[in-house]
Amino acid sequence: MSTAPTALAEPRSRARPATADRRTRLRWGRRTPLWLLLPAAAVMLPLFAYPIYQLGLLSVLDFRQAQVSGGEPTRFVGADNYLTLLRDGKFWSVLLATVGFAAACVAATLAVGAALAILLTRVSRWPGRVLSFAAMAAWAAPAITGSTVWMFLFDANLGLVNQVLGLDGYNWTYHRYSTFALVGAAVVWHSFPFVMVTLYAGIRAIPGQVLEAAALDGASHWRSFRQIVVPMIRPLLVIVTIQSIIWDFKVFTQIYVMTSGGGIAGQNLTLNVYAYQQAFAASEYGLGSAIGVVMMLILLLVTLLYLRALRRGGEPL
Amino acid sequence: MNVRWAKAVAVVVAGLLAVGCAPSTAPSSTGGGDKTTGTLRVWLFDEPNRTPKERVVKEAITEFTAARRDVTVDVQYLAVQTRSERFRGAFNDPASAPDVVEFGNTDLPEYVAAGGLAELGADVDSWAEGKDLDPDLRASATIDGKLYGVPWYVGVRALYYRTDLFAELDLAPPGSQEQLVAAARKIRAAKPDLFGLAVGGKYTFGALPFIWDAGGDVATRSGDHYTAAINSPQSRAGIRAYTDLIKPDNCPPQQCADLTGGKTVELFASGKAGMAILGNFNRAAVEAGAANGRYAVLPLPGTKPGSIAPAFAGGNNLGIMRNTQRRTLAADFLELLASKKYQHEMYDAMGNLPTLTSARTELAATEPFLKPFLDTIAAGTRFVPLHPAWGRIDAQAVIPTMLEKIVTGQATIEQATDEAATAINAALAR
Numbered sequence: 001m002s003t004a005p006t007a008l009a010e011p012r013s014r015a016r017p018a019t020a021d022r023r024t025r026l027r028w029g030r031r032t033p034l035w036l037l038l039p040a041a042a043v044m045l046p047l048f049a050y051p052i053y054q055l056g057l058l059s060v061l062d063f064r065q066a067q068v069s070g071g072e073p074t075r076f077v078g079a080d081n082y083l084t085l086l087r088d089g090k091f092w093s094v095l096l097a098t099v100g101f102a103a104a105c106v107a108a109t110l111a112v113g114a115a116l117a118i119l120l121t122r123v124s125r126w127p128g129r130v131l132s133f134a135a136m137a138a139w140a141a142p143a144i145t146g147s148t149v150w151m152f153l154f155d156a157n158l159g160l161v162n163q164v165l166g167l168d169g170y171n172w173t174y175h176r177y178s179t180f181a182l183v184g185a186a187v188v189w190h191s192f193p194f195v196m197v198t199l200y201a202g203i204r205a206i207p208g209q210v211l212e213a214a215a216l217d218g219a220s221h222w223r224s225f226r227q228i229v230v231p232m233i234r235p236l237l238v239i240v241t242i243q244s245i246i247w248d249f250k251v252f253t254q255i256y257v258m259t260s261g262g263g264i265a266g267q268n269l270t271l272n273v274y275a276y277q278q279a280f281a282a283s284e285y286g287l288g289s290a291i292g293v294v295m296m297l298i299l300l301l302v303t304l305l306y307l308r309a310l311r312r313g314g315e316p317l
Numbered sequence: 318m319n320v321r322w323a324k325a326v327a328v329v330v331a332g333l334l335a336v337g338c339a340p341s342t343a344p345s346s347t348g349g350g351d352k353t354t355g356t357l358r359v360w361l362f363d364e365p366n367r368t369p370k371e372r373v374v375k376e377a378i379t380e381f382t383a384a385r386r387d388v389t390v391d392v393q394y395l396a397v398q399t400r401s402e403r404f405r406g407a408f409n410d411p412a413s414a415p416d417v418v419e420f421g422n423t424d425l426p427e428y429v430a431a432g433g434l435a436e437l438g439a440d441v442d443s444w445a446e447g448k449d450l451d452p453d454l455r456a457s458a459t460i461d462g463k464l465y466g467v468p469w470y471v472g473v474r475a476l477y478y479r480t481d482l483f484a485e486l487d488l489a490p491p492g493s494q495e496q497l498v499a500a501a502r503k504i505r506a507a508k509p510d511l512f513g514l515a516v517g518g519k520y521t522f523g524a525l526p527f528i529w530d531a532g533g534d535v536a537t538r539s540g541d542h543y544t545a546a547i548n549s550p551q552s553r554a555g556i557r558a559y560t561d562l563i564k565p566d567n568c569p570p571q572q573c574a575d576l577t578g579g580k581t582v583e584l585f586a587s588g589k590a591g592m593a594i595l596g597n598f599n600r601a602a603v604e605a606g607a608a609n610g611r612y613a614v615l616p617l618p619g620t621k622p623g624s625i626a627p628a629f630a631g632g633n634n635l636g637i638m639r640n641t642q643r644r645t646l647a648a649d650f651l652e653l654l655a656s657k658k659y660q661h662e663m664y665d666a667m668g669n670l671p672t673l674t675s676a677r678t679e680l681a682a683t684e685p686f687l688k689p690f691l692d693t694i695a696a697g698t699r700f701v702p703l704h705p706a707w708g709r710i711d712a713q714a715v716i717p718t719m720l721e722k723i724v725t726g727q728a729t730i731e732q733a734t735d736e737a738a739t740a741i742n743a744a745l746a747r
């Protein structure tokens with residue numbers, strides 16, 4: 001506590017710079033971040049802005065295989081691709097399923113990741129290492145490999161799970177919700193390690209004295225978690241939540257592999273798989289791009305709303 | 318599994334392509350030539366075991382270049398999974414395109430719509446062996462009366478059944494659809510851990526023979542356009558016959574609703590099914606499994622006793638690129654590869670069924686295993702709509718979705734077929 005007054009007092013002890021000088025410095029001060037952003041912009045603009053521009057352009061064109069190979073001229077169709085999409089009942093039901101599935105996956109990933117992060121701070125060295133190693137292995141497994149292994153485990157006739165549970169012949173991917181639950185579990189298994197490691201680092205960075213002081217004041221574990229740990233790791237929570245939303249909304253591999261491209265009668269389609277099936281596999285690049293643009297807008301909107309809600313809810317990030 | 322992985326990779330590629338290619342604005346101009354010297358470029362499909370195919374092709378090249386001193390033939394083997402990217406590239410950039418190509422017969426309408434293939438009608442008509450080409454197969458490469466490919470080999474499906482089970486249960490090989498269904502149910506009733514006839518909701522080419530046999534079709538052609546016919550009374554009768562097999566008394570929906578054709582191969586090979594609808598190309602897989610030495614093959618029976626349900630004639634064509642600089646040379650080389658001599662050699666090397674009628678007759682006399690398949694071809698084969706929309710209908714899983722909705726009880730046959738017809742018409746209209 002003794003450092004604060006000195007730090008505050010310091011500027012006062014300096015001589016005031018001349019007004020003009022201060023302005024220049026201010027202007028330069030304001031510009032500096034822009035200069036610093038340049039290298040990043042040089043990479044980001046070609047890699048992101050240009051593809052997004054192309055995506056937007058394709059989404060207003062009639063662009064199919066014949067146009068790619070130059071067999072037919074490319075035609076501007078305005079909002080036609082978007083209208084096709086908005087009038088398609090299946091699109092809306094897939095969108096709804098995607099939002100629900102992503103929300104459940106995000107909640108489960110955060111819950112599992114946070115719980116294990118806390119567990120990791122409590123357990124002794126060896127169990128902690130085993131847990132970290134297991135998490136790293138899940139994290140490192142490519143999505144296709146992981147999904148395939150999960151399918152082997154849950155195979156109706158020869159899978160380990162059915163043999164252990166004595167459910168021979170039970171098909172986990174037959175009912176819509178059991179399929180979503182199974183795929184959701186695989187998605188969570190793939191993505192909780194990132195949340196766990198990030199939050200673990202955040203919790204470790206909290207000074208021990210703060211928690212000690214809370215304990216001395218008689219705060220319960222739950223209360224010190226809720227009122228001290230959570231606020232202090234809030235910026236990290238924001239990052240992992242946004243990342244999870246983006247990842248889980250865009251989930252493709254797990255659904256595609258585990259439900260053979262969308263499940264029985266397409267009951268397990270998510271937006272990305274639907275876009276692939278309806279558009280890219282069918283060489284309807286214009287329509288596929290329109291789905292891509294819609295997904296991007298939804299994700300931007302969700303992220304902005306989330307950031308706003310957080311700002312309103314309390315301290316700046 | 319391989320195909321699934323490849324598809325996942327294709328997604329990435331497709332995504333990159335979609336954002337990476339600047340939209341082209343004008344159709345490319347036709348530019349062919351007729352040089353008689355230089356290098357003739359040929360694209361053939363790669364195979365899991367390519368050596369025997371390569372040997373036959375090399376022999377053909379030796380024969381071809383022996384008479385043409387100034388010509389060399391350069392063969393490239395394309396991976397099947399990335400063929401569409403390669404073909405797209407070849408259509409976009411004639412300079413790096415081949416002259417003679419092998420391609421899947423269901424890909425033909427898309428390539429024709431893209432303007433990539435040359436018309437071959439005149440070449441085949443003036444070719445001595447051209448008249449010997451199976452007319453059903455010739456029709457499968459003909460669009461608007463113009464021939465764009467020479468069928469090189471075919472594959473058809475027939476009924477594989479377990480001879481030991483049939484003997485044990487005192488069953489006669491089925492001679493009609495009614496007997497087929499009865500045998501399937503009897504096997505399942507006697508051996509509840511087996512499927513009678515392995516059928517699946519995602520097995521389009523297993524379901525189509527039932528639809529065609531009942532007089533239905535995916536879409537019918539009138540004049541120069543197709544209309545969905547999947548909801549016609551005949552199609553519905555065929556679909557009912559097929560989906561009635563995905564019931565607990567044969568192949569319960571829990572296990573069979575999402576079976577693909579490939580899965581039914583595994584089930585039959587591993588001894589989990591009494592019967593299955595498999596292709597002549599599945600022989601090796603079946604003989605690698607528990608069913609080896611305990612099975613026989615029959616043509617898939619139709620509803621009328623003694624009839625054969627029409628099979629889908631899958632296979633590959635040979636074609637010539639529209640932009641070739643060596644039109645006559647390309648046609649000569651194509652005719653050599655497709656000749657009876659080399660069709661026989663390709664059968665010996667790869668097990669590919671010939672497309673020339675006389676070649677098949679000769680084979681049937683020497684290879685008893687092939688008889689049911691050759692009988693099936695002789696009884697008449699069918700094909701999917703010759704329209705670029707078929708690629709879309711297939712990619713959008715219209716038929717599997719329809720079948721799965723019916724077998725899981727999500728929709729009645731009427732609702733599901735009407736819905737499929739709407740989807741098919743929408744694809745055809747684009």
